[in-house]
Amino acid sequence: MSAAVAPRSPRAPRPAKLAVALAFSLAFVWELLGAVSNLLAWMQFAALARAQLSAFAWSVLLAGLLVPILAFAVALVVARQRGPGTTALVLLTSFCVSQALTLSVLAIFEAGISTQR
Amino acid sequence: MAASPPDDQAPGVEAPAVGASGADALRWAGDEDERSLARPVRVATQPSSGGGSASVRGGTGALALVLFGVLAGIAALETVGWVQSAFGLVLGASLTTGSGTVLEVAAFVINLVFRVAGVAAPLVWFAVVSWRVPAGVRRLGWLAFGALLLVPWPLVVVP
Numbered sequence: 001m002s003a004a005v006a007p008r009s010p011r012a013p014r015p016a017k018l019a020v021a022l023a024f025s026l027a028f029v030w031e032l033l034g035a036v037s038n039l040l041a042w043m044q045f046a047a048l049a050r051a052q053l054s055a056f057a058w059s060v061l062l063a064g065l066l067v068p069i070l071a072f073a074v075a076l077v078v079a080r081q082r083g084p085g086t087t088a089l090v091l092l093t094s095f096c097v098s099q100a101l102t103l104s105v106l107a108i109f110e111a112g113i114s115t116q117r
Numbered sequence: 118m119a120a121s122p123p124d125d126q127a128p129g130v131e132a133p134a135v136g137a138s139g140a141d142a143l144r145w146a147g148d149e150d151e152r153s154l155a156r157p158v159r160v161a162t163q164p165s166s167g168g169g170s171a172s173v174r175g176g177t178g179a180l181a182l183v184l185f186g187v188l189a190g191i192a193a194l195e196t197v198g199w200v201q202s203a204f205g206l207v208l209g210a211s212l213t214t215g216s217g218t219v220l221e222v223a224a225f226v227i228n229l230v231f232r233v234a235g236v237a238a239p240l241v242w243f244a245v246v247s248w249r250v251p252a253g254v255r256r257l258g259w260l261a262f263g264a265l266l267l268v269p270w271p272l273v274v275v276p
Contacts, residue, residue, distance in 0.1 A: 027231070030227065034228075086249065089245050089249065090245075092241065092245075093241050093242055093245045095234060096234045096235060096237055096238035096242070097242065097263075097266065097267065099231050099232065099234045099238065100199065100235040100236075100238040100239075100267050100269075101266075102235065103199075103202070103203055103232070103235050103270075103271055104269075104270035104271060106271075107202070107270055107271030107274050108274055111274040
């Protein structure tokens with residue numbers, strides 16, 4: 001081995017793995033933007049109605065913000081010592097789960113709002 | 118069906134002709150059975166590692182297989198539940214092309230694809246865990262965790 005080739009640290013993220021993580025991060029960011037949009041829309045709606053969001057609404061809307069962040073973080077932790085292929089699989093699974101949980105949060109919000117009307 | 122001579126019949130030994138007497142035919146059939154019983158069985162000659170624990174391990178394997186099948190069924194049912202709820206009245210209403218501008222249509226397509234991802238979550242979880250996690254308690258644990266995590270709450274809470 002030539003001396004010019006620097007030994008790579010085993011923990012250093014490889015470019016392919018980094019590219020996979022970045023590509024999936026776009027999907028998670030899109031989901032996060034949707035949650036932010038929901039929160040802002042409901043805040044605006046409450047302001048128009050001269051009312052305030054209830055504690056239930058705040059908690060559910062904030063949970064919607066946390067879901068994609070937590071899902072992405074957990075997926076990165078699980079895939080931290082895996083190759084790019086496994087990382088992509090873990091991120092894909094995590095994204096699907098994140099979408100399902102977001103739908104659950106949305107449904108719980110709708111159900112809670114309808115019972116409080 | 119006419120009886121045919123066994124494959125391992127020694128050369129020179131004459132098989133009874135079709136239409137031989139009933140006693141000959143019966144004797145021949147019995148002889149064949151005795152030969153097949155005397156023939157060494159390959160399964161019996163295999164060494165049984167673990168001795169008495171083999172049957173216990175077999176029972177555990179059968180239980181694991183049953184649990185695996187149950188969890189697969191749960192994943193399939195959850196997916197059906199997600200299909201029903203995610204495109205239902207309440208959640209389906211959030212999928213809209215708006216006023217039809219390019220930006221809104223693009224957002225609609227992205228949201229639709231992402232919703233399909235959410236609907237497929239139980240199956241994706243099941244497939245990835247079954248493929249990547251080695252068989253055993255750990256795999257069953259991950260599958261059970263996924264089954265609990267991915268309950269289609271929209272189907273339960275939305276009237």
